[in-house]
Amino acid sequence: MSDADRSEGESLLKRYSTRALVAGVTIASVVALLLAGLLFPDSLAGTLSDALTSRNTLASALRLSVPIAFAALGGIFAEKSGVINIGLEGLLIISAFSAIYVADITGGVWIGFAGGVVASTLLAALFAVVTIGFRADQIIAGLAVWLIALGLAPFASQVIYSSPNTPTVATTGSITVPVLADLPFFGALFSASPSVYMLFAAVFGSWYVFERTAFGRWIRASGENPKALDTAGVSVTHVRYAAVLISGVLAGMGGAALSLDLGQFTGNGPTMVNGKGFIAIVAYLFGNYNPVGAFLSTMLFAGLDALQTVLQLQGIGIPRQLIRITPFVVVILVLALVGRTRLPEAAGEHYDTEE
Amino acid sequence: MSAADRARKALSRLVDASATERILISTAALVLSVLIGAVLVLVAGRMTTCTAGEAVYYFGTGFCYDPVVVFDRLFLGALGDPLSGSWSPNGQFAVTLRETTLLIFTGLSVALAFRTGIFNIGTQGQMVVGALATALGVLWASSLVSGVVGTVVLIPFGLLVGGVFGGLYGAVPGLLKAYADANEVITTIMLNFIATGVALYLVSGVFKDPESAANQTVPLPEFAQFPALLFGGRQDFSLVALAFGLLAIGGLYYVLEHTAFGYDIRTSGVQPEAAEYGGVDAKRTVVASLTLSGALGGIAGAMYVMMVLGTFQTGIPSYGFDGITVSILAGNNPLGVGVAALLFGVLKSGTTVVQFATDVPPQLVGVLRGLIILFVAMPEFFRLLGRGLPGAGSKPEAVATDGGTVTESGGETDE
Numbered sequence: 001m002s003d004a005d006r007s008e009g010e011s012l013l014k015r016y017s018t019r020a021l022v023a024g025v026t027i028a029s030v031v032a033l034l035l036a037g038l039l040f041p042d043s044l045a046g047t048l049s050d051a052l053t054s055r056n057t058l059a060s061a062l063r064l065s066v067p068i069a070f071a072a073l074g075g076i077f078a079e080k081s082g083v084i085n086i087g088l089e090g091l092l093i094i095s096a097f098s099a100i101y102v103a104d105i106t107g108g109v110w111i112g113f114a115g116g117v118v119a120s121t122l123l124a125a126l127f128a129v130v131t132i133g134f135r136a137d138q139i140i141a142g143l144a145v146w147l148i149a150l151g152l153a154p155f156a157s158q159v160i161y162s163s164p165n166t167p168t169v170a171t172t173g174s175i176t177v178p179v180l181a182d183l184p185f186f187g188a189l190f191s192a193s194p195s196v197y198m199l200f201a202a203v204f205g206s207w208y209v210f211e212r213t214a215f216g217r218w219i220r221a222s223g224e225n226p227k228a229l230d231t232a233g234v235s236v237t238h239v240r241y242a243a244v245l246i247s248g249v250l251a252g253m254g255g256a257a258l259s260l261d262l263g264q265f266t267g268n269g270p271t272m273v274n275g276k277g278f279i280a281i282v283a284y285l286f287g288n289y290n291p292v293g294a295f296l297s298t299m300l301f302a303g304l305d306a307l308q309t310v311l312q313l314q315g316i317g318i319p320r321q322l323i324r325i326t327p328f329v330v331v332i333l334v335l336a337l338v339g340r341t342r343l344p345e346a347a348g349e350h351y352d353t354e355e
Numbered sequence: 356m357s358a359a360d361r362a363r364k365a366l367s368r369l370v371d372a373s374a375t376e377r378i379l380i381s382t383a384a385l386v387l388s389v390l391i392g393a394v395l396v397l398v399a400g401r402m403t404t405c406t407a408g409e410a411v412y413y414f415g416t417g418f419c420y421d422p423v424v425v426f427d428r429l430f431l432g433a434l435g436d437p438l439s440g441s442w443s444p445n446g447q448f449a450v451t452l453r454e455t456t457l458l459i460f461t462g463l464s465v466a467l468a469f470r471t472g473i474f475n476i477g478t479q480g481q482m483v484v485g486a487l488a489t490a491l492g493v494l495w496a497s498s499l500v501s502g503v504v505g506t507v508v509l510i511p512f513g514l515l516v517g518g519v520f521g522g523l524y525g526a527v528p529g530l531l532k533a534y535a536d537a538n539e540v541i542t543t544i545m546l547n548f549i550a551t552g553v554a555l556y557l558v559s560g561v562f563k564d565p566e567s568a569a570n571q572t573v574p575l576p577e578f579a580q581f582p583a584l585l586f587g588g589r590q591d592f593s594l595v596a597l598a599f600g601l602l603a604i605g606g607l608y609y610v611l612e613h614t615a616f617g618y619d620i621r622t623s624g625v626q627p628e629a630a631e632y633g634g635v636d637a638k639r640t641v642v643a644s645l646t647l648s649g650a651l652g653g654i655a656g657a658m659y660v661m662m663v664l665g666t667f668q669t670g671i672p673s674y675g676f677d678g679i680t681v682s683i684l685a686g687n688n689p690l691g692v693g694v695a696a697l698l699f700g701v702l703k704s705g706t707t708v709v710q711f712a713t714d715v716p717p718q719l720v721g722v723l724r725g726l727i728i729l730f731v732a733m734p735e736f737f738r739l740l741g742r743g744l745p746g747a748g749s750k751p752e753a754v755a756t757d758g759g760t761v762t763e764s765g766g767e768t769d770e
Binding site for chain 1 (some may be wrong): 395399402403474476531535537538540541542544545546548549552553555556559560670676679680683716718719720721722723724725726728729731732733735736739
């Protein structure tokens with residue numbers, strides 16, 4: 001028993017130290033880069049640190065992190081309750097398309113946003129019925145959700161608009177806080193799309209739910225020790241249904257924000273979502289199921305993505321196609337370093353109430 | 356005699372017992388998906404616009420798409436209209452068999468990993484890597500030989516190159532899973548994106564065919580491609596390739612059921628702890644299984660290059676993802692993969708016929724693919740449905756037919 005405790009403690013230590021290591025190396029290299037840039041403004045380091053400290057980079061990092069972070073928050077809710085939702089990508093796709101479609105027929109951007117959320121929630125409800133009600137394998141059902149959305153969104157777009165890409169609609173625009181928006185670098189925080197502020201609220205809200213409310217404790221218990229929750233008189237099934245539906249709502253907000261930010265849905269190949277749902281899964285694993293942690297690791301991925309866009313504009317000699325795959329390579333590196341994160345005890349398992 | 360043999364017998368009894376049920380579930384999933392697809396076609400037909408003359412009427416309502424026509428084209432069209440009397444091997448049936456051949460390999464790739472308890476979502480990427488390697492390798496080698504000798508030498512060589520590179524790419528998630536505990540579902544999906552990106556970079560740059568506007572490699576000479584026997588050359592189908600596919604089915608069946616390696620794989624998939632206790636090296640099995648699985652995906656890529664395109668072009672169709680459906684539909688059984696690949700080959704080839712005959716978008720088959728996976732994943736649903744039907748347990752005749760397509764099934768009697 002003490003052996004088990006010790007090995008648990010050791011792996012805990014190892015886990016945290018790898019995370020700390022990754023975070024430390026990231027911060028150290030950023031600082032080194034900034035220093036080098038300060039000393040040699042004309043070198044590559046100078047260009048890089050210019051890009052890093054530009055408020056455009058922060059602005060686009062925030063914009064790029066919106067869909068990923070929303071999906072990651074959704075993933076946390078589902079997985080903490082014991083349902084691994086690998087279909088986040090599909091939820092993003094279906095909401096991105098539905099948001100544009102509803103916005104197009106009603107003319108209202110925010111009605112479109114709501115439409116996207118509803119579509120994603122419906123698909124999540126289907127996923128919940130299949131996995132919780134009919135005990136389907138969660139991974140396979142999640143894949144099915146992804147593949148259904150991957151087919152359905154371009155199919156619908158082709159039927160309605162005769163092209164996998166929709167026409168453009170009005171975008172959500174941006175909210176600017178006077179004075180604060182003029183700050184260097186951090187000004188980007190105060191002149192952003194409404195979805196960025198909604199994301200901040202959602203990150204805080206999720207954190208609050210998990211740390212401060214009974215519902216948050218139920219979700220944790222449903223994933224860690226469903227029997228105890230059952231004994232305490234709370235229905236595991238209901239908690240799991242609620243958690244999966246919340247994941248649908250959150251992912252739907254991410255998808256709707258993604259397409260309405262551009263005012264268009266593009267459905268060629270992997271669609272405009274292009275793996276963001278899967279990056280979200282890695283983001284919350286790396287963030288150790290903590291909403292704030294998930295947001296910060298999303299910013300790491302999105303920051304890299306933003307940086308590559310800035311570098312492309314400045315004509316740094318790395319081919320565009322290769323720069324584009326950096327987030328995916330980083331995801332693999334992160335997974336290789338962090339390894340298995342401790343899943344909730346009962347994640348992936350079906351729970352039968354004993355009556 | 357040994358414990359291993361006894362365990363194998365017990366396991367095969369278990370598999371046999373559920374085989375009937377599994378076939379029933381797969382069939383029901385397919386039928387249900389097609390029905391939902393029909394509803395989807397009707398709904399889509401309400402949402403699009405057409406003239407009154409083009410519309411069909413059901414229940415007093417007009418629809419722009421007719422699901423009966425859609426599914427008639429989808430299934431009969433894919434078989435080259437066998438009922439019309441003008442059937443020829445050069446028609447759509449050849450396209451169906453071509454799709455089937457490719458799906459056999461991607462399906463086997465996914466199935467092998469599944470049997471080890473691993474989700475290889477990366478068959479698509481492994482196929483891209485194998486296809487690119489084959490296109491470049493065979494192009495280089497084709498300057499050394501020519502004529503009939505060239506065909507005899509280059510085709511096995513191309514398959515080997517595709518298999519080796521696909522296998523190496525499959526080994527990456529295997530190593531990551533075995534030694535870094537990285538979840539293979541995520542790593543294989545990421546590796547798909549990376550394979551596509553790197554291939555696009557290479558083919559739009561260094562290896563681009565200077566005479567083509569598309570992002571593709573220099574086309575292979577005619578003798579470096581699969582010969583079209585019996586079937587017309589226009590459909591890009593070769594019986595030789597299909598024979599390779601059937602051989603692969605038999606081979607994988609034999610490896611899984613009659614070798615020590617196959618035993619390791621199956622026990623790792625069913626009972627990982629017991630397998631480890633029984634002396635199976637779990638890490639080695641994971642890496643070996645994903646490498647072999649990647650090799651099968653790579654061979655699918657080689658087939659695509661040497662049979663269908665004759666060059667590598669970016670934007671390889673999603674045979675890898677379809678392989679997931681094929682494998683799940685087949686209950687991850689190599690023999691079942693043959694039947695499921697044919698079924699899904701019909702769906703894929705029929706989609707192009709549907710596109711010609713109607714305005715229904717070809718993405719329909721993508722939706723069907725997802726629905727089939729969803730339904731096969733929820734056997735509980737069909738058990739619930741079946742509880743009301745007393746005749747649900749009757750033996751379907753499909754059980755025996757998949758054995759007939761296998762060339763090496765003679766080996767299984769020597770127990």
